[in-house]
Amino acid sequence: MLPSSSTSSSSSPSPAPTPEQVVSALRAAGCVFAEDEAALILAAARTPGELAELVERRVSGLPLELVVGWAEFRGLRVVVAAGVFVPRRRTEFLVEQALARVPHARVVVDLCCGSGAVGAALASALDGVELHAADIDPVAVRCAHRNVAAHDGRVHRGDLFAALPGELRGRVGILAANVPYVPTGEVGLLPAEARDHEPRAALDGGADGLDVLRRVAAGAPRWLAPEGRLLTETSERQAPLAVDAYTRAGLTAEVAVCADTDAHVVIGGLPG
Incomplete structure (x- = not known):
């Protein structure tokens, strides 16, 4: 005591x-x-x-990040708040892959942005990038505003691509989408810190965990620049189905793996 x-x-x-x-x-x-x-x-x-x-x-039992009000993500102190998904360290691998594949990206979109950690990390590593973030949750949108403001980023509220300004079609160099990918039946098996304190919509990806990923893949070709890349995080078990979703949408697809953090990122772009 x-x-x-x-x-x-x-x-x-x-x-x-x-x-x-x-x-x-x-x-x-x-x-x-x-x-x-x-x-x-x-x-x-x-x-x-x-x-x-x-x-x-x-x-x-409150997550440490919510207790102190911030989470460390790729060297940044990212503001987090109650009701917002806490960025995971393994997602830093998605950022690293994006920077490696499109090192000179001019337009970045952080879809399903949550706190905006991915977008903020990308913008901090890219010079003069145009940053947009989007989420359907108003609590996440307010939190993301605080994290992308230093990079002149804009945050939009809405359902996936419907939130984005039409002027971005065909211009996005990095489309990062850290979508929910936990199968509905497995949400209850998550650690209590996630299960009890993070929004279910940021965790639950549908029956096989890939409902949102499939929607993102299907819409991505209309938004990517010719050299642009879509990057989504998934699990080892789901990776083959995620690749199939990319190819069905007309995208190229490959899986990058970080053994240290057990991170699996599916990367795709326009063919040719």
């Missing part, structure tokens, strides 16, 4: 919890990296009372 920081007319505020007390509380709650998490929480808290509140939120 952390010491109370409450005040009263007859007592002085309790001293701030020590780092050791914070670590002990997190460790008792099952946090594997208690020391690292404690350091982040201590840095985020502005008062003893806020520190106690942040620790309590983490101990109750």
Whole structure:
């Protein structure tokens, strides 16, 4: 238990919890990296009372990123908020593949953007890129605005390509779509941090997990520039079906794999 920081007319505020007390509380709650998490929480808290509140939120099971209000993604501090999908470190591989395949992209679209982490990371690595992000969820749109503003990015609300300005058709160099790809029947098997605290729409990809990916693949040819690439994240098991979705849409398709993070990214473009 952390010491109370409450005040009263007859007592002085309790001293701030020590780092050791914070670590002990997190460790008792099952946090594997208690020391690292404690350091982040201590840095985020502005008062003893806020520190106690942040620790309590983490101990109750709230994801660390939502406790401190940000997630690290490819060297960036990405703002996250309740009700928004927390960017995963394995998705950095999608960004790396995009930069490797289209290093001189002039127009970037971050579809199903969530926090806008992918778009912000791409824009930070590309010089003077025109950045657009889109999501159907108004909470995600508000959060993404905060993360792409530094790159003069625009965020649009709507269902996939319907959200985008028509002027982007045929101009998109990097179309990054970190779509939901968990099969409906497996959402309940996700870790509690995702299952209980992230929007189901950002996780549930339909019966086989590929409903949204198929829609993105089908629409992509109308939006890609001749040298443009579509990149979507999926699982090893789903990759062959994702490749089939690309080819049925008239795109080339290949799968890139990062063994270290178990990341699988399907990459496609216009033939020829």
